[in-house]
Amino acid sequence: MDRKAFIGLVGAGFIGRGWSAAPDLGAAWISASPRARTPLPRLPEVSGADLTLTAAPTTASVRDGTSEVWTYNGDYPSPLIRLSRGERARIRLVNRLDEETIVHWHGLDVPEAADGHPRFAIGPGGEYAYDFTVTDAPGLYWYHPHTHGRTAPQTYMGMAGLLVVEDEAEAELGLPSGEFELDLVLQDKRLGSGTEIRYAPAMGPDRMFGYLGDVAFANGVADASVEVARGVYRLRIVNGSNARIFELALGDDMPFTVLGADGGFLSGPVDLRRLTLATGERADLLVDFRGANPGDSIMLRSAEFEIPGMMMPMSGMQGRMGRGGRGGMGMGGGGVPQGEALDLLEFVVTADEGPEVRLPARLNASLEPVTDLGTVDRTFRFDSRMMQHTINGRSFAMDRIDEQVQAGRTEVWEFANDGAFPHPVHVHGGQHRILSREGGRGGVMPWERGLKDTALLLPGERIRMAVEFTYTGIFLLHCHNLEHEDAGMMSNFEVVD
Numbered sequence: 080m081d082r083k084a085f086i087g088l089v090g091a092g093f094i095g096r097g098w099s100a101a102p103d104l105g106a107a108w109i110s111a112s113p114r115a116r117t118p119l120p121r122l123p124e125v126s127g128a129d130l131t132l133t134a135a136p137t138t139a140s141v142r143d144g145t146s147e148v149w150t151y152n153g154d155y156p157s158p159l160i161r162l163s164r165g166e167r168a169r170i171r172l173v174n175r176l177d178e179e180t181i182v183h184w185h186g187l188d189v190p191e192a193a194d195g196h197p198r199f200a201i202g203p204g205g206e207y208a209y210d211f212t213v214t215d216a217p218g219l220y221w222y223h224p225h226t227h228g229r230t231a232p233q234t235y236m237g238m239a240g241l242l243v244v245e246d247e248a249e250a251e252l253g254l255p256s257g258e259f260e261l262d263l264v265l266q267d268k269r270l271g272s273g274t275e276i277r278y279a280p281a282m283g284p285d286r287m288f289g290y291l292g293d294v295a296f297a298n299g300v301a302d303a304s305v306e307v308a309r310g311v312y313r314l315r316i317v318n319g320s321n322a323r324i325f326e327l328a329l330g331d332d333m334p335f336t337v338l339g340a341d342g343g344f345l346s347g348p349v350d351l352r353r354l355t356l357a358t359g360e361r362a363d364l365l366v367d368f369r370g371a372n373p374g375d376s377i378m379l380r381s382a383e384f385e386i387p388g389m390m391m392p393m394s395g396m397q398g399r400m401g402r403g404g405r406g407g408m409g410m411g412g413g414g415v416p417q418g419e420a421l422d423l424l425e426f427v428v429t430a431d432e433g434p435e436v437r438l439p440a441r442l443n444a445s446l447e448p449v450t451d452l453g454t455v456d457r458t459f460r461f462d463s464r465m466m467q468h469t470i471n472g473r474s475f476a477m478d479r480i481d482e483q484v485q486a487g488r489t490e491v492w493e494f495a496n497d498g499a500f501p502h503p504v505h506v507h508g509g510q511h512r513i514l515s516r517e518g519g520r521g522g523v524m525p526w527e528r529g530l531k532d533t534a535l536l537l538p539g540e541r542i543r544m545a546v547e548f549t550y551t552g553i554f555l556l557h558c559h560n561l562e563h564e565d566a567g568m569m570s571n572f573e574v575v576d
């Protein structure tokens with residue numbers, strides 16, 4: 080590649096991109112570690128060319144005890160599947176659970192029979208054969224169950240794996256790799272003072288807010304910690320939580336660089352200190368630890384954040400608007416309320432140094448700019464009230480087709496949130512673009528300006544998304560708050576010739 084096309088992370092280019100100097104790591108960035116921390120596991124890896132995934136319960140260590148978990152191939156956390164663009168993937172799912180399951184390849188553009196629609200769920204002892212060609216851009220995707228009414232418990236129990244698509248163009252970018260790439264699946268879980276991972280939602284708040292945890296698990300372990308050299312790291316993150324929205328921050332708001340979103344790279348890198356990552360969404364980040372001192376502890380955390388218009392729990396579920404305190408949970412709910420701070424993963428800096436990294440100014444030349452031209456082809460109103468989660472006033476019905484869409488035609492879909500709860504909207508059938516957001520945050524966030532399959536719709540917001548579908552058949556759009564999804568906030572659309 081042309082070296083002039085690069086803006087280095089080092090030297091003058093570093094200043095040119097708005098960072099006046101390497102971060103000054105003051106004492107405020109160093110947090111105490113009150114609890115013994117567990118080393119972050121690297122994810123086991125498999126290739127997808129000819130793969131069997133066996134869903135089954137197993138036992139995992141949690142803090143100083145053990146817990147039953149559900150996972151694939153006995154690996155906890157679930158294995159990372161690495162695929163090349165253009166490759167044909169043949170994957171056999173074997174069900175050794177005591178209940179139905181099916182796998183959805185979140186974000187991939189695959190034929191109907193490979194999308195994991197809940198009507199394809201297989202019973203205990205059953206098998207399902209997936210066969211598809213990987214056409215998507217290099218990026219971080221993931222896989223998880225899509226069993227109607229049981230997606231939340233199965234994902235919560237550990238069935239959540241990363242899926243990385245690679246190609247040669249990405250390799251030429253020279254991004255940090257090997258030990259300098261950390262692939263992370265982050266989930267919150269509700270342990271209380273115990274060590275058991277148990278999905279036990281209470282009626283009431285857990286049905287409305289989703290099943291919120293009290294501790295974050297990184298790659299399957301609670302209170303995770305990883306040693307990092309004084310170098311530049313690529314962090315690739317899936318929010319695999321049931322309901323938790325992460326307001327990603329590093330230490331005392333140390334800067335980081337965003338490279339990509341759900342479906343691959345942004346046009347170019349963007350420097351930020353905060354990034355909102357809802358359930359189902361992915362972030363591809365560069366973090367520079369070169370300014371840190373050996374022994375420093377820097378926490379990847381979810382910072383406290385406001386969700387204007389969100390109903391907060393109070394005793395008796397009357398609710399009130401605004402961000403509530405932790406003491407107000409009523410009706411048996413638990414977990415840290417949405418919007419409260421949560422530690423995710425501790426980085427402990429060593430004396431080692433990392434290799435030099437040159438960051439290209441341009442990451443994705445094929446990403447076209449998009450504009451909202453004011454037209455809307457269909458509107459989907461998401462609403463939650465009185466324990467009901469609906470889209471256009473209806474709950475999911477397995478055999479009802481709610482919309483018919485023509486293959487290969489670009490449409491503008493508008494999603495509106497009429498209620499008081501956040502909804503991460505996930506549209507199957509590949510990658511789409513967010514055109515605009517009105518109300519609430521009032522704009523498209525910098526990290527949303529790439530290919531997207533999931534878009535966070537906060538109370539009062541209206542999002543317009545350009546969608547286009549390759550394959551004919553029945554696909555889904557739904558809320559990726561898994562309690563909302565399981566309760567029926569999901570809709571079938573049929574793509575026709």
Ligand SMILES: [Cu+2]
Binds near residue numbers: 468501559560564568
């Ligand atoms: Cu929702």
